[in-house]
Amino acid sequence: xxxxxxxxxxxxxxxxxxxxxxxxKLLKPYLPTKPLIVTKRPKHQxxxxxxxxxxxxxxxxxxxxxFSLYIRFRQAFHIILDRIFALLYYHHxxxxxxxxxxxGLERLPQHLSVILEMKQEERGLAGLExxxxxxxxxxxxxxxxxxxxxxxxxxxxTLKDHIERTHxxxxxxxxxxxxxxxxxxxIQAPHIPSFLDGDQSGRASSSAGHLSVLLLSEGDGxxxxxxxxxxxxxxxxxxxxxxxxxxxxxxxxxISESVMAEPDLLILFGPYVKLQGYPPWQVRLTEIYHSQDxxxxxxxxFLRALYNFAKAQMKFGR
Amino acid sequence: MHLSQLRRWILQSPPVEWAILQLRxxxxxxxxxxxxxxxxxxxxxxxxxxAKNHRIETVEGHNLGFEALARVLEVCxxxxxxxxxxxxxxxxxxxxxxxxxxxxxxxxxxxxxxxLQHGDLLDRYxxxxxxxxxxxLIKPDLxxxxxxxxxxxxxxxxxxxxxxxxxxxxxxxxxxxxxTVVDYSKPLPVQQRTFSExxxxxxxxxxxxxxxxxxxRERSRSPSSRGAxxxxxxxxxxxxxxxxxxxEDTMMSGKEVDVxxxxxxxxxxxxxSITSQVLNDHMYTAGLPPLELLIRTSGVExxxxxxxxxxxxxxxxxxxxxxxxEFDLWQFLPVLVEWQWRRKKEEEQDRGVRSAEGSIIRxxxx
Numbered sequence: 083x084x085x086x087x088x089x090x091x092x093x094x095x096x097x098x099x100x101x102x103x104x105x106x107k108l109l110k111p112y113l114p115t116k117p118l119i120v121t122k123r124p125k126h127q128x129x130x131x132x133x134x135x136x137x138x139x140x141x142x143x144x145x146x147x148x149f150s151l152y153i154r155f156r157q158a159f160h161i162i163l164d165r166i167f168a169l170l171y172y173h174h175x176x177x178x179x180x181x182x183x184x185x186g187l188e189r190l191p192q193h194l195s196v197i198l199e200m201k202q203e204e205r206g207l208a209g210l211e212x213x214x215x216x217x218x219x220x221x222x223x224x225x226x227x228x229x230x231x232x233x234x235x236x237x238x239x240t241l242k243d244h245i246e247r248t249h250x251x252x253x254x255x256x257x258x259x260x261x262x263x264x265x266x267x268x269i270q271a272p273h274i275p276s277f278l279d280g281d282q283s284g285r286a287s288s289s290a291g292h293l294s295v296l297l298l299s300e301g302d303g304x305x306x307x308x309x310x311x312x313x314x315x316x317x318x319x320x321x322x323x324x325x326x327x328x329x330x331x332x333x334x335x336x337i338s339e340s341v342m343a344e345p346d347l348l349i350l351f352g353p354y355v356k357l358q359g360y361p362p363w364q365v366r367l368t369e370i371y372h373s374q375d376x377x378x379x380x381x382x383x384f385l386r387a388l389y390n391f392a393k394a395q396m397k398f399g400r
Numbered sequence: 401m402h403l404s405q406l407r408r409w410i411l412q413s414p415p416v417e418w419a420i421l422q423l424r425x426x427x428x429x430x431x432x433x434x435x436x437x438x439x440x441x442x443x444x445x446x447x448x449x450x451a452k453n454h455r456i457e458t459v460e461g462h463n464l465g466f467e468a469l470a471r472v473l474e475v476c477x478x479x480x481x482x483x484x485x486x487x488x489x490x491x492x493x494x495x496x497x498x499x500x501x502x503x504x505x506x507x508x509x510x511x512x513x514x515x516l517q518h519g520d521l522l523d524r525y526x527x528x529x530x531x532x533x534x535x536x537l538i539k540p541d542l543x544x545x546x547x548x549x550x551x552x553x554x555x556x557x558x559x560x561x562x563x564x565x566x567x568x569x570x571x572x573x574x575x576x577x578x579x580t581v582v583d584y585s586k587p588l589p590v591q592q593r594t595f596s597e598x599x600x601x602x603x604x605x606x607x608x609x610x611x612x613x614x615x616x617r618e619r620s621r622s623p624s625s626r627g628a629x630x631x632x633x634x635x636x637x638x639x640x641x642x643x644x645x646x647x648e649d650t651m652m653s654g655k656e657v658d659v660x661x662x663x664x665x666x667x668x669x670x671x672x673s674i675t676s677q678v679l680n681d682h683m684y685t686a687g688l689p690p691l692e693l694l695i696r697t698s699g700v701e702x703x704x705x706x707x708x709x710x711x712x713x714x715x716x717x718x719x720x721x722x723x724x725x726e727f728d729l730w731q732f733l734p735v736l737v738e739w740q741w742r743r744k745k746e747e748e749q750d751r752g753v754r755s756a757e758g759s760i761i762r763x764x765x766x
Binding site for chain 1: 426427429430431432433434569570571573574577578580581582584585668671672674675676678679701702703704705708709711712713714715716717718719734737738740741742744
């Protein structure tokens with residue numbers, strides 16, 4: 083209980099009314115001991131200092147042992163929880179089921195973003211295979227849920243190198259989900275011409291909706307801002323622009339134009355939150371979802387993120 | 401009600417208070433045995449909700465939040481964190497009710513005045529205070545106080561407290577870009593050199609003449625052996641001689657070339673030399689260790705325009721459910737221990753990868 087009457091009464095009395103000494107008394111418990119004493123102590127009491135360090139080390143070890151025990155339990159708990167969720171909610175490759183799962187939600191993100199990771203140990207073809215499959219699955223869920231824009235961030239940019247293949251894999255996955263009523267699909271990446279439905283554009287019915295997938299990599303983060311700065315510096319050197327013209331709105335317009343606008347929801351499929359170089363400008367107000375201790379892409383994580391998003395109230399500022 | 405009063409009575413009785421203090425010291429001392437993040441940032445969210453929950457005034461909620469900050473700073477600096485950055489006031493916050501904004505500003509003023517009065521007490525922390533943000537938005541009287549406090553603590557070198565006030569990260573990035581552009585639009589200083597251009601040109605011309613004469617002599621000896629390369633040579637030499645042989649060019653663009661040369665064409669720094677490091681050095685946090693841990697309280701899972709540039713790479717971001725005034729060592733400790741645990745695991749993994757690579761190399765070698 084922080085709001086003890088004692089403190090409250092002090093606050094009610096205007097803080098200014100306290101004199102210096104009274105205030106120092108209030109502050110005392112929060113101040114460290116005088117550094118002078120601390121620095122002199124080892125000279126006078128080396129044994130005591132040594133014992134203190136030993137004690138600290140023992141406590142440190144005990145703390146970490148307890149923690150590793152705790153985290154084992156936590157991880158196990160989350161694995162079981164995830165399993166239960168996965169059993170309760172499964173899409174069965176049916177868009178109708180996905181639609182039913184999200185029916186109660188008051189709002190949906192219009193732009194969903196995910197961070198995927200290529201596993202260190204399975205670099206190469208197997209890793210790419212897995213990555214493509216994940217992208218395809220998430221795309222299908224988005225199409226099923228009616229989320230029109232999906233951006234996929236993968237640090238190394240492997241997906242961007244295989245944009246055509248990504249399109250092939252995703253559209254075949256969409257076929258397996260949607261059957262004949264496949265939504266139109268557009269795959270694009272910043273600074274690379276977009277890849278619209280090639281052969282199937284005739285067949286796809288426009289009524290089934292449209293999904294555009296944006297592939298991002300590390301280069302779309304800081305490097306883009308650096309590029310913009312270079313261009314602006316060059317323009318300024320040629321007197322085509324004065325430094326006062328550089329405003330937040332200008333940068334925002336340029337960055338959203340060349341990379342993407344701010345996503346509404348960012349889902350991480352890793353065990354904790356680390357943005358791995360995700361475009362910094364655009365995560366300003368993005369809701370960041372991760373499922374603790376989770377590893378890997380799963381439908382239940384996607385669904386829980388959507389639920390979480392719908393409950394969260396949007397507050398500008400803080 | 402009685403129970404909570406009893407609890408409070410027990411917690412505030414001298415022996416228990418002493419024991420808790422000792423326990424805190426012990427735990428913080430123990431934390432120091434492992435790796436500690438060098439730079440931690442806090443989004444102090446939840447003061448208003450706390451005030452609402454406990455039916456106290458919003459401004460009082462902020463006051464309690466300030467107390468929590470004092471507690472957390474103590475934990476941070478004692479455990480060895482070098483830089484703490486806190487989000488005190490967003491530029492967006494100016495949109496809130498005038499009453500609350502004024503209250504917050506008054507609080508900042510009061511706290512600063514107190515800081516100024518207790519300069520010697522603050523020195524014990526060895527903390528220097530910096531205020532990051534758009535200074536133009538701060539009222540002049542408050543700004544003067546801020547400058548005084550900054551100056552007074554600037555000698556302290558143990559740790560740094562960055563107060564973001566009024567701050568948004570996009571504004572910071574914009575400012576950094578603008579300042580970089582301004583830096584790169586300044587002409588480089590012209591240095592007085594001891595060599596004169598005309599003299600070098602003269603030397604060059606005489607050398608070329610002698611080389612040409614040599615070549616003519618050679619060509620007369622073996623006219624067909626190296627025709628192609630000769631043509632190349634002659635073109636290149638004519639290019640070098642270009643400034644000295646203007647007659648062909650003056651008609652077209654010689655004047656312009658001359659003018660632009662006078663007005664220093666290459667005297668700007670090369671924009672291609674701008675890197676993310678250059679931008680980094682123009683952020684408010686230039687020169688500080690990289691942000692390693694960002695904590696946001698009150699369960700909102702958003703960065704809300706805070707430290708976007710600094711936190712989007714390797715920073716571990718932690719969202720906590722508790723409200724900021726409730727935040728203390730007991731909430732902070734698990735976060736720090738988990739952070740230490742993860743570092744240890746990463747280290748092990750690195751070692752594992754390295755040893756695996758080593759064994760592969762060894763296998764290939766044998």
